[in-house]
Amino acid sequence: MTAKRGRPRGFDRDQALLSATVLFWQYGYEGVSIADLTKAMGIAPPSLYAAFGSKRELFGEVTDRYGDTFGAFMGRALEEEPDAREGFARMLAEAAAHYTDPQHPAGCLIVSAATNYSPHDEEVAVDLRSRRQSNVDVFASHLAAARAGGKLPSGSAPRELAMYFAAVVQGMSQQARDGATRGELSTVAELAMAVWPR
Numbered sequence: 230m231t232a233k234r235g236r237p238r239g240f241d242r243d244q245a246l247l248s249a250t251v252l253f254w255q256y257g258y259e260g261v262s263i264a265d266l267t268k269a270m271g272i273a274p275p276s277l278y279a280a281f282g283s284k285r286e287l288f289g290e291v292t293d294r295y296g297d298t299f300g301a302f303m304g305r306a307l308e309e310e311p312d313a314r315e316g317f318a319r320m321l322a323e324a325a326a327h328y329t330d331p332q333h334p335a336g337c338l339i340v341s342a343a344t345n346y347s348p349h350d351e352e353v354a355v356d357l358r359s360r361r362q363s364n365v366d367v368f369a370s371h372l373a374a375a376r377a378g379g380k381l382p383s384g385s386a387p388r389e390l391a392m393y394f395a396a397v398v399q400g401m402s403q404q405a406r407d408g409a410t411r412g413e414l415s416t417v418a419e420l421a422m423a424v425w426p427r
Contacts, residue, residue, distance in 0.1 A: 242280060245270040250291045250299075254338040258288055258353045288342075288353060292360065295338050302327055303364065303398070313375035314425055317368075317394060321418035324398055328405035329414060336402035365395045385426040397421045 248269040252261050263284060267274055281287035302323045310316035328336050339361060343354040368391035375381045401414050409417075 240270075240272050240276065240280075245272060245280070246290065246294055249287055250295055250338070251333060253288060253291055253342055254295075254334040254336075257342045257344060259343070259347065259350060285353065289356070292339065292342075292357070296360070299327070299333065300337065300339060304367070307367070307371050313371055313380050314422070316371065317425070318418070318422050321394075321397065321401070321421055322415060324401050325411050325414035325418050328402055329409065329411040335408075336406040337398075340399050340402040341406060361395065361399070364398075365391050368394050382426045390424075390426075393424065394421070 248271070249266055252265060252269050256265075261284075263274055263277065266284070266287070267277055270277065272280070277287070281290060303320050306320035306323055307313075307316040310319055339357055343350075343357045365388075369388045372381065372385075372387035372390050376383065376385055376387055381387070397417070401409075401417060404414060404417070
């Protein structure tokens with residue numbers, strides 16, 4: 230009688246994805262190897278490839294999940310506040326808290342994960358750039374709606390203002406990675422709102 234082979238040992242896909250997220254967030258795309266990933270995720274390379282495809286595909290899933298979880302505070306702030314100014318103020322205040330939260334790596338994964346990259350990984354940098362640009366587009370859309378609704382002066386420039394807020398958010402991310410505290414970034418957030426057109 231032939232013994233039945235046991236089924237491959239399963240793993241918690243969500244937990245493995247979270248482990249990969251933290252690793253990419255801390256060290257960036259280039260700074261993480263397959264060996265690093267399999268050790269952190271608690272799986273063998275064949276399981277990683279079977280579940281996620283490649284390192285590149287895994288990173289794409291990580292950034293999608295990041296946007297729906299850790300990075301979702303920005304969209305929530307802009308959508309939930311009835312006033313655009315309050316939405317942007319809340320977004321910056323929450324960025325100060327989120328980017329310095331000791332429960333996970335500092336800053337924003339989308340801002341920092343591909344600061345430096347080799348030519349064969351340019352696709353990763355392009356993808357992250359596109360995601361950051363998408364944030365600018367979302368900001369501009371909210372600001373244009375605020376101008377149309379009389380919440381911003383008719384002479385204000387939504388696109389330029391959106392780029393300003395994106396620059397503040399990205400700068401806060403880098404400052405957090407450089408050791409800035411929540412209190413310091415909260416002050417930055419308050420100062421940034423001083424440019425809001427009256």
